[in-house]
Structures are given as C-alpha cells and as structure tokens.
Amino acid sequence: MAVATDYARRRAPSIGRAVDRYYGALVSTGSVVAFLVVWQVAAARGWVNARYTSSPSQVLAAALDIARHDDFPHHAWVSFSEFSLGFAAALGIGLPLGLALGTSRRLRLFVDPPMMALYTAPRLTLLPILIIWLGIGAASKVAVVLLGAVFPIIVNTMAGVRETDPRLFQAARAFGASRLDTMIKVLVPGALPAILLGIRLAIGRGVLSVVVGEMFVSEAGIGHQIMNYGEAMQVGHLMVYAFAISLFGYALTIAVRLIEDRVRSWRPEP
Amino acid sequence: MSQIEIADVAIEYCRPNSDDTFAAIRGVNLAVDKGSFVTVVGSSGCGKSTLLLAIAGLIPRSRGSIRIDGRDVQGPGCDRAMVFQDASLLPWRSVHGNVRFGLELQRWRRDDIDERARRFTELVGLAKFADYHPHQLSGGMRQRVNIARALAVDPDVLLMDEPFAALDAQTREVMGNELLHIWERDKKTALFVTHAIDEAIFLADRVVVMAKDPGRIKAIVDIELPRPRSTAMLDSAAFTGYRHRLRDYIAADIQSLQLVGDAA
Amino acid sequence: MTRVLERHQALISGCISFAVILLTWQLAVALGFVQVFFTSTPIRVAVAFWRELRSGEIAANVGVSLYELLCGLGLACIAGIGLGVLASWSRTIEHILEPFIWFTYACPIIAFYPLFIAWLGLGAPTIIAIAFLSALTPLYANTLSGIRNADRDLVRAARSFGARRRDLFLKIALPGSVPIIVAGLRLAAGRALTGVIAGELFGAAAGLGYSIAFYGQKLKTTEMMVSLVMVVILGVILTQLLSLCETATDSWRTGPGR
Numbered sequence: 001m002a003v004a005t006d007y008a009r010r011r012a013p014s015i016g017r018a019v020d021r022y023y024g025a026l027v028s029t030g031s032v033v034a035f036l037v038v039w040q041v042a043a044a045r046g047w048v049n050a051r052y053t054s055s056p057s058q059v060l061a062a063a064l065d066i067a068r069h070d071d072f073p074h075h076a077w078v079s080f081s082e083f084s085l086g087f088a089a090a091l092g093i094g095l096p097l098g099l100a101l102g103t104s105r106r107l108r109l110f111v112d113p114p115m116m117a118l119y120t121a122p123r124l125t126l127l128p129i130l131i132i133w134l135g136i137g138a139a140s141k142v143a144v145v146l147l148g149a150v151f152p153i154i155v156n157t158m159a160g161v162r163e164t165d166p167r168l169f170q171a172a173r174a175f176g177a178s179r180l181d182t183m184i185k186v187l188v189p190g191a192l193p194a195i196l197l198g199i200r201l202a203i204g205r206g207v208l209s210v211v212v213g214e215m216f217v218s219e220a221g222i223g224h225q226i227m228n229y230g231e232a233m234q235v236g237h238l239m240v241y242a243f244a245i246s247l248f249g250y251a252l253t254i255a256v257r258l259i260e261d262r263v264r265s266w267r268p269e270p
Numbered sequence: 271m272s273q274i275e276i277a278d279v280a281i282e283y284c285r286p287n288s289d290d291t292f293a294a295i296r297g298v299n300l301a302v303d304k305g306s307f308v309t310v311v312g313s314s315g316c317g318k319s320t321l322l323l324a325i326a327g328l329i330p331r332s333r334g335s336i337r338i339d340g341r342d343v344q345g346p347g348c349d350r351a352m353v354f355q356d357a358s359l360l361p362w363r364s365v366h367g368n369v370r371f372g373l374e375l376q377r378w379r380r381d382d383i384d385e386r387a388r389r390f391t392e393l394v395g396l397a398k399f400a401d402y403h404p405h406q407l408s409g410g411m412r413q414r415v416n417i418a419r420a421l422a423v424d425p426d427v428l429l430m431d432e433p434f435a436a437l438d439a440q441t442r443e444v445m446g447n448e449l450l451h452i453w454e455r456d457k458k459t460a461l462f463v464t465h466a467i468d469e470a471i472f473l474a475d476r477v478v479v480m481a482k483d484p485g486r487i488k489a490i491v492d493i494e495l496p497r498p499r500s501t502a503m504l505d506s507a508a509f510t511g512y513r514h515r516l517r518d519y520i521a522a523d524i525q526s527l528q529l530v531g532d533a534a
Numbered sequence: 535m536t537r538v539l540e541r542h543q544a545l546i547s548g549c550i551s552f553a554v555i556l557l558t559w560q561l562a563v564a565l566g567f568v569q570v571f572f573t574s575t576p577i578r579v580a581v582a583f584w585r586e587l588r589s590g591e592i593a594a595n596v597g598v599s600l601y602e603l604l605c606g607l608g609l610a611c612i613a614g615i616g617l618g619v620l621a622s623w624s625r626t627i628e629h630i631l632e633p634f635i636w637f638t639y640a641c642p643i644i645a646f647y648p649l650f651i652a653w654l655g656l657g658a659p660t661i662i663a664i665a666f667l668s669a670l671t672p673l674y675a676n677t678l679s680g681i682r683n684a685d686r687d688l689v690r691a692a693r694s695f696g697a698r699r700r701d702l703f704l705k706i707a708l709p710g711s712v713p714i715i716v717a718g719l720r721l722a723a724g725r726a727l728t729g730v731i732a733g734e735l736f737g738a739a740a741g742l743g744y745s746i747a748f749y750g751q752k753l754k755t756t757e758m759m760v761s762l763v764m765v766v767i768l769g770v771i772l773t774q775l776l777s778l779c780e781t782a783t784d785s786w787r788t789g790p791g792r
C-alpha cells in the first residue's frame with residue numbers, strides 16, 4: 001500500500017519554492033565567496049604570510065601572467081594527451097579483462113589475488129621504476145596513468161558482471177540467445193552502471209597519476225609547471241595550475257555522472 | 271462515547287508540479303467502541319492505509335477531526351501503537367532489544383523496560399529466541415516481534431496495517447489465530463487493515479468496507495459470530511453469508527481493474 | 535581432502551598465481567628476455583630483503599610510513615565523520631562544506647606539496663597533512679550518505695512510537711550507517727596510503743616512499759623492489775584488516791531476508 005507520507009506537501013508560495021530549489025547552490029556559493037573574502041583580507045592584513053598562502057588577487061594576477069607568458073596551451077596539451085592515451089589504453093585493456101574475469105570463475109580464481117594485491121598498493125610507488133624503464137618523457141606518464149586507471153575499471157566491470165541479475169541470463173537462454181548475443185544484449189547493459197562507476201573512479205586516479213608523474217620528473221606538462229612554481233615559491237602560479245587540473249578532472253567526472261544518471265534511470269529498482 | 275471518533279475526515283495531496291489536488295480519502299465518519307476489534311477492507315487505492323496512518327498521527331489531515339478518548343490527534347502518541355506490514359525491526363538488535371525499542375523511545379523507567387520486554391517477548395512465544403537477530407528469524411517470527419514491540423508500550427489503541435500480507439497463507443492463518451489469542455487477554459481496541467476478506471471477518475467485531483475514487487466508507491458490517499473464534503467457523507453458513515456480502519461490496523471496485531475491456 | 539581444498543580455494547590459487555609470477559620473473563631475467571638491471575630477480579630481491587630486515591632498515595621505513603598513515607587516517611576519521619554528522623544534521627552546513635570537501639577530492643593534494651613544506655617543514659607533519667586531506671572525502675561522504683539514507687521503514691516505525699529527531703539520529707541513523715562508514719574507511723585508507731607514498735617520494739627523509747626514490751636515484755633496482763614489495767604487503771594487510779572489520783560490523787545483515 002503506498003505510503004502517502006512521501007508526497008504529502010503543503011503548497012508553498014511560488015517564490016518560496018524558487019528559493020527552496022536554489023537554496024543549496026546559494027549557500028554553497030556564499031560560503032566559497034566568504035572564504036575568498038577572508039583569504040584576501042587575511043593576506044592583505046598580514047594575518048597569514050602571503051608568501052606562503054598567496055591571495056585571490058595574486059592568483060588572478062598569476063592567471064593573467066600565465067595566459068600571457070607561459071605557453072599554457074602547450075603544457076595543457078602535454079598533460080591532456082598523456083592522460084588520454086593512458087586512459088584509452090586502460091579502457092582497452094580493462095574492459096575486456098573485466099568482462100572476462102566477471103564471467104569466468106576459473107580465471108578469477110587465479111588472477112584475483114595478484115590483481116587485488118596490486119590494486120591496494122598505490123601505483124605511484126611504481127613511478128621511480130617506470131622512470132627507469134621508460135625514461136623521463138611522455139611514455140612513463142602514460143604508463144602511470146594506465147596503471148592508475150586500469151584497476152578501478154577492471155574491478156568495477158568485474159563486479160558489474162557478477163551483479164547482473166542471473167534471471168536475465170536465464171530468460172535470454174530460454175529464448176535461445178547465442179553467447180555473443182547474450183553478452184551484448186544482456187551482459188554489457190546490465191553491467192553498465194558499474195562500468196561507468198569504474199570509469200568515473202578511474203578518471204580521478206588517472207588525473208592524479210599524470211600530475212604526480214609530471215611533478216616527479218618530466219620536461220613539460222601541468223605537473224611540471226606546478227613543481228617549478230612550487231620550488232620557486234610562486235604560490236599564485238602554482239594554484240592556477242592546480243586549479244586548472246582539478247577543474248579538468250571534475251568536469252570529466254560530472255560528464256560521466258550525467259551518463260551514469262541516464263543509464264540508471266533505465267534500470268528498474270532492484 | 272466511543273473511544274475513537276472520526277468526523278468528516280479528508281486527506282488530500284497536491285499532485286507534484288501541478289495545482290490540482292488528489293483526495294486519498296474524503297468525508298470519512300467512523301466511531302469505534304472501546305475494546306472492539308474492527309477490520310477495514312477494500313480494494314487497492316481505497317485509502318484504508320491512509321486512514322490508519324492518519325489515526326496514528328503520522329500524516330496530517332486536510333479536514334475533519336480524529337479524537338481518541340476525547341483528545342484530538344495531532345501526531346504520534348503513547349496512546350496508540352502501530353504494527354506495519356514491514357516488521358521494521360532494527361537489524362543490529364536482538365529480539366529482546368527490538369521489543370525494548372518502543373519502550374525506550376517513550377522513556378519508560380529503566381527497570382520496567384527490561385521486565386516488560388521480557389514479558390511480551392514471552393507472550394508472543396519467542397522467549398527462546400530472545401537473543402536472536404532479525405536475519406535469523408522467519409517472516410512470521412519477525413512480525414511477532416513487531417506485535418510484541420507494539421503491545422509492550424501498553425497503547426489504548428492498536429493499529430495494524432496489513433501485518434500478515436507478506437506471509438504465506440498457512441503462516442497467515444496461524445498468526446491470525448495467535449493474534450486473537452493475545453488480543454483476548456487485554457481486549458485492546460484494535461483497527462486492522464487487510465485485503466483478505468476471510469481474515470477480516472474472522473478477526474473482527476465489525477468490518478468497515480471502503481471504496482475508492484474518492485476513498486470513502488461504503489458500508490459497515492457487524493459480525494455476530496461468537497468468541498472465541500475457531501477456524502471451523504470458516505465453513506459455517508453465517509460466515510459464508512458475510513463473505514458474500516463483503517464480496518459484493520468490493521466487486522464494484524474490482525470492475526475497474528479489468529485487464530481487457532469488452533470488445534466493442 | 536577435497537573438502538579442505540575447496541574451502542581454501544582462494545588461498546591455494548593465490549599461492550599458485552604468485553608462484554607462477556615469481557617463476558616467470560626469474561626465468562625471464564635468467565633467459566635474457568629482460569635486462570636484470572631493469573627488474574632485478576626474485577632471488578636477489580629476497581636476499582636484499584633479508585639483509586635489510588636484519589639491519590633494521592625495513593622496520594625503520596615501515597615504521598615511519600605506518601606512523602604517518604595512521605596519524606593521517608586517524609585525523610581524517612575524526613574530521614570526516616565529525617563533519618559528516620554535522621552535515622547530516624543541517625542541510626545548511628552541508629551546503630557550506632560541500633565545495634571545500636569536493637575540492638579536496640578533485641584536486642591532487644600532492645600539487646600543494648611545496649606549500650605544505652613551507653608551512654610544516656620537511657618530514658612527518660607534511661606527509662600526515664597530505665594523507666589527512668586525501669582520506670577526508672570518502673569518510674565524510676559515506677558518513678553523510680549513511681545517516682541520510684537511514685532505512686525509511688525503521689524511521690517510520692520509530693516515529694509511530696513518538697521518536698524525536700535526536701532519537702532517530704542516535705538509535706537508527708547512526709547505528710545503521712556503521713557499515714557504510716566502515717566501507718568509507720576502507721576507501722580512505724587506500725587514499726591515505728597513496729598520499730603517504732606520494733608525499734615521501736618527493737623528499738621525506740625516511741619511509742618506504744622515500745627509500746624507493748632514494749634507491750631510484752642511485753639506479754639500484756633491487757633495493758627499490760624490496761621497498762615496493764613492502765608497500766604492496768602493507769597495502770594488502772591494511773585492506774584485509776579493514777575487510778575483516780567490514781564483515782564484523784555487517785554480520786547482522788548476512789543471512790536470508792533482510
């Protein structure tokens with residue numbers, strides 16, 4: 001019996017409802033603004049050492065400086081291409097492997113233990129040795145991104161396959177579907193939400209990997225610039241780059257989230 | 271004066287994103303005497319659960335009044351206890367812990383809480399399972415804990431919203447018998463919502479039939495069967511008579527659920 | 535005999551996997567497919583491991599990294615769970631905190647490494663700060679989600695007994711959210727470990743990450759592998775411990791029905 005508690009609502013005046021809907025956004029924006037104001041004032045008044053913390057105005061000035069002098073597009077492109085290559089490779093390896101592991105119990109039995117061991121260890125520990133193997137150029141960064149992104153994809157794809165309602169498989173078999181058909185029409189759509197989650201997690205790891213990789217040793221890229229400015233204590237410039245890469249990762253995550261929501265709306269509630 | 275007096279109660283909802291209202295129930299009048307067992311039947315959507323929730327004070331009324339012993343119902347209170355279809359047991363507490371739950375919320379004295387919890391766990395026949403957790407119990411057992419929890423707070427009115435609907439037919443029958451057994455002890459005023467006509471007749475002193483669109487009371491049937499009830503009565507002529515009457519009342523509403531319309 | 539085999543299937547297959555990997559590794563180098571300089575060999579690594587164990591080097595490094603990890607994780611628990619509880623109580627607080635929490639999540643904390651050095655100096659406090667910030671978000675998010683998503687049926691039942699907001703929070707939302715919080719702890723531990731290692735790579739004076747970078751600069755792959763293996767072992771132990779925690783707190787959910 002439907003419990004009406006959920007949608008019993010007093011009618012609100014229409015203007016009240018608008019504020020209600022955007023209340024969250026308003027408060028969040030307000031809090032960020034308040035933070036920026038406090039930061040600026042604290043830096044200007046000397047309550048904190050502006051050399052170490054910079055200030056919103058300095059960050060803005062740095063942004064302009066970077067736009068004018070720094071060849072930002074070049075660094076952004078380097079980081080972006082390293083990330084994309086590594087991520088694409090991670091998808092290319094991770095998805096099929098995840099599907100295979102999800103379906104084959106025997107494979108899982110043998111591959112799971114070493115894979116889980118690697119998954120729990122931070123892939124960044126491999127950074128120095130990857131540098132030794134692949135040099136200080138782009139190859140090592142692509143490798144770090146690959147290693148960082150591939151595991152969430154494999155693990156979540158595997159989980160997604162295993163979570164697919166077995167009754168759907170039974171129904172497909174009852175209708176005489178071939179194995180390939182089953183895979184395409186039941187398995188992948190069924191596992192899609194989990195796969196998308198894995199991709200979303202992998203993005204975060206991939207972005208972190210490319211930045212840390214470039215910070216450690218590289219010739220160009222956002223992480224490289226971050227390290228340079230950091231060592232020169234040009235905090236404003238450092239923040240601009242850090243902010244840029246965060247924005248990039250965040251935007252990608254939102255995009256995947258949107259796809260996830262779309263896909264989830266197709267699924268019936270379990 | 272009846273214990274429960276419901277006068278011209280209506281409960282309406284605004285449809286989301288629009289201005290019209292949808293009446294779950296309208297123009298409901300009902301008087302329930304103290305110590306009587308009243309069941310409420312009707313097809314899906316007739317508002318029987320809504321009415322019960324309003325009496326429990328869990329949803330607000332749009333119009334009308336509900337009084338219990340003369341006091342207006344404004345929200346949940348210690349004079350009423352509700353038994354939901356879902357046992358709603360705290361999974362991390364044992365049976366004993368769950369029966370204590372209502373007593374804790376109503377701030378009974380510490381010594382009384384343990385003593386009463388133990389007593390009512392025993393009353394519903396689960397003394398041996400007092401330390402078991404819900405996931406170790408069957409559906410019927412969980413509902414028994416649910417009932418024990420409600421009885422433990424000594425309510426004036428017991429409200430039950432299809433408590434046996436999720437159980438299989440046999441367990442349902444057993445639970446119905448046991449419920450009456452327990453009820454006979456204190457003869458608390460009870461309101462019991464159900465889909466099953468036989469169950470409604472078997473348990474009740476009076477059966478309230480509700481219809482839908484809008485939700486309203488269609489008829490009230492007094493059940494003149496002797497107590498204590500026994501399953502043998504199910505085959506009696508009187509029982510069959512009641513069954514037919516109630517079926518007819520509900521039939522009109524069932525019509526609108528037809529899957530395939532008549533060919534033109 | 536087969537019963538025993540079945541039950542420990544995972545353990546046995548795991549051992550076989552590792553044995554195969556080690557064997558392939560050793561053979562690949564011995565037969566010349568891979569230069570020994572790049573990967574060392576299992577035997578050499580084992581020897582170096584034993585040597586470092588006896589000299590106490592491993593203990594020292596593990597000790598430092600573990601200390602930093604636990605401090606960072608502990609602080610993250612207090613702050614993350616505390617803030618999560620506050621945010622669950624008031625939507626306003628949640629909206630105020632949201633941008634900052636998500637910034638901590640989206641931004642690679644390590645990018646601000648030079649800033650931390652300037653504020654906290656070289657060494658443990660900086661690493662702890664990085665670990666703390668890395669681990670914060672999963673704990674906060676899961677605490678908030680666990681409390682907010684308290685079982686509706688339980689809330690309704692409690693309300694019917696006259697439960698007030700405080701009762702709902704203390705008796706239903708909080709206990710019910712423990713499994714999710716522990717799951718968040720597992721995620722947070724992983725991120726904290728990453729933060730510790732990444733931080734140490736950039737110039738601590740001790741710790742597993744530091745030793746990897748140190749030996750890396752000297753191109754001593756064998757010693758690097760030793761520390762690497764230690765990191766993996768540490769990660770595995772950590773995850774297993776937390777998994778045990780998870781099943782322990784979740785035990786009332788296993789079984790049929792609910």
